[in-house]
Amino acid sequence: MRAVEFQEYGDPEVLRVVTAEIPEPGPGQVTIDAVYAGVNFADLKARAEGYRVASLPYRPGLEVSGRIRAVGHGVEGLRPGQEVAALVGGGAYAEVVVAGTATVFPLPEGLDLRTAATLPTVLPTAHALLHEVGRLRAGETVLVHGAAGGIGTVAGQLARAADAGAVYGVVSSAAKAEHALKHGYDEVFLAGTFADDVRRATSGRGVDLVLDPVGGDTLRRGLDTLAVFGRLVSFGNASGAEPWQVGQPELSAQGRSVGGFSVLALAQSAPEALRSLAERAFRTVTDGIVSLPVTAEFPLRDAAEAHRLMGGRTSTGKLLLRIAD
Template sequence: MRAVRFGEYGGPEVLRTVEIEVPEPGPGQVSVDVAYAGVNFADHKARLEGYRVPQLPFVPGLEVSGRIRALGPGVEGLSVGQEVAALTEGGAYAEVAVANVAVVFPLAAGTDLRTAASLPTVLPTAYALLHSVGRLREGETVLVQGAAGGVGTVTGQLAREAGAGRVVGVVSSGAKAEYARKYGYDDVVLADGFGAAVRELTGGRGVDLALDPIGGDVLRETLDTLAVFGRLVSFGNASSAPAWQVGQPELYPGGRSVAGFSILTLAQTAPEELRALAERAFAVPGVELPVTGEFALSDAAEAHRTLASRTSTGKLLLRITP
């Protein structure tokens, strides 16, 4: 089968289209004939610096849509040929991928494979950030870093649906600001100097819940935007900054708190909890995530260049075998 993999770390040019053996599902797994694969920032970090890469060569990709090809031993409740979306632990940039049954989701009637590929990581992550970890309450103010990205696009809509009083997004350009305002955001500010802008927007009060996938200095500045009893949820380290620390001096004065979330880690440590979370997320009606870029499997390197340029919005997909 065809797959895209890399044998060394580096720029998008290290991605190569190759022929490899078709993987077989093990106990509690299914294999999927892949229609579409999502392109995520975690794939970029895997290729660039080895994020969650157990060994080389490695086939990246964390989410797929397609049709079940084969069932592993002990799998019940699914059938060959059934259309599904699934999370993987890598291997999605291929004609066939393997996933653990706990994170394989049959598609609801009327859901097409292209749409389905855009949601397995994004929608449960956004839902968890607001509800399971962030514990959003009606009327609260929410701040979202990366508001024009995949998670940001969905988070703005979910926050609005949950009754947030004000939803503020942070983006890197004016074009992204215009995009984000279509998806639940009341206000959108530019990343440069966002802390001061947020304090001005809130009359100096700050925000009740802030969500940060960037880390480093951005996380520190985000922490400073919190109101009394505010909560910050870290869900990534796109900046690749050294591990951060926070303690009594930052938290005690305002009764602030910091939490963390990783859908990939939860898939490994508590897959049944992730499944329950995902089912709640998928049940929220009317959430949109526009696919703003679609690439052939052989053009995976170009998809990565687009992602790394930080100019893209919404979701990027690889088209495998629709």
Template sequence: MRAIEFREFGGPEVLHIAEVPVPQPGRGEVSVDVAYAGVNFADVLARADGYRVPALPFRPGLEISGRIRAVGPGVQGLRPGQEVTALTSHSGYAEVAVAPAATVFALPEGISLRTAATLPTVLPTVQGLLHEVGRLRAGETVLVQSAAGGVGTVAGQVARLAGASAVYGVVSRPEKAEEALKYGYDEVFVGDGFTEGVRRATGGRGVDLALDPVGGDTFRRSLDSLARFGRLVAFGNAGGAAPWQIGQSELNPRGLSVAGFSVLTLAKDDPGALRTLAADSFRLAASGKVEVPVSAEFPLDRAAEAHRLMTARTTTGKLLLRVAGE
């Protein structure tokens, strides 16, 4: 079968197509004939910096959709031929992928395989950020970094459905602001001056909840954008800065809280909790109340082009690799 792998770290050019044996599911695992694979920034970090790469060569890819090819010993409730979406630890950029049965989800009625490939990371992440960690309450205000990205476009919609009184976004380019405004945002700020924009929009109060996947200076500015008793949830370090550190002198005067979230760590440590988040969030997609927009789709052998596009930070919504298609 065909799969994408890299044998050294570097730019998108290190990705290449390889002929490899078809993987077989072990105990508690499922193999899937892949229809589509999602492209995530974590895949870019794996290729460039070795993020979550235990050894080389390595095959990237964290989320897939397709039809079950085979089930391993001990798997219940899943069967060959069933249409599913799945969160994998790696190797999703392939014609066949293996995933733990605990992170394989039967498709809700009305969800296409193309849409399904957008679901495993984005929707549970948003559900966790807003409801489990962020504890969003009706009437509160929200600030979302990278508002035009995969998580950002969904976070705006879900926050609005949860009763947020106002949802603000931050993007890096003016054209991204136009895209983000389609997905639940009241106002979208461009660039690093968003703290002043937030203060203006909220009458000097700040927001109740901020979501930050960027880190570094953006993390600090998000913290400065909080209202008294506000919460900041960090869920990535896309900017590549040193890990954030925060102390009592910064939190205590205004009663601020800082927390973190990682859907990949949750999948590894507590897949049952991930299944609960997925069930709640997939229902929103099936109902049509939430859309995960796809901005570009590439065939499997053009995975490097997808990575170049994501690295350029010009993308909005989700990127997909088309493997077998529908």
């Protein structure tokens, strides 16, 4: 089978198409004949920095859709030929992918494989940020960093569906602002001025909930935009800055709080909680509440081009690799 791997860290050029043996599923696993794989920022961090890479060579890819090829010992409720989406710890850039059954999701009726490949990381993450961790209530205001990306595109729609009082986004360019305004956002600010823009838009009150994948100075400024009893949920550190610690002095005076979320960590620590979360989140797609546009699609051999596009910070929506017809 074909797969994409890298043997050293670096620019997209380190990604290579290789020929590998077709894997067999172990106990509690299935193999999937992949049709699509999602491209995520975590894949870029793995290639460039070794994020979550245990050893080299390494095959990136966290989400896949396709049809079950074979099932391992003890697997129940899944069968060969069944259409599924799956969240995996790595290895989705391949024609055959191994997945643990706890994070394999049979597709509900009406959900096609192309759409399904966009969902395993993005949709549960956005749902958890707003509801399970952020505990958004009707009428509250939300600020979402990365509003034009995959998670941001979904978060804007979910916040609107939850009757948020106002949904604000933060992006890096005017072109991305145009995309975000089509997906649930009332106003969209540029990253350099968002704190002042929030104060203006809210007449100095601040927002009730901030969703931050950037970290560093952006997280600090985000805390300052919170209203009394506001919450900030951190779900990444795209800035690469040293993790910043926040404690009682920054939070107590106005009853603010900080939470965190990682869909990959939840898959390891509480897979049944992730399954329940994913089922709730997937229903928002089949019910027509959320749509996640695929803005670029590449054949597996062009994975490096997908990484260049995402790494250039000009992409919006979701990027996919097409592995099979």
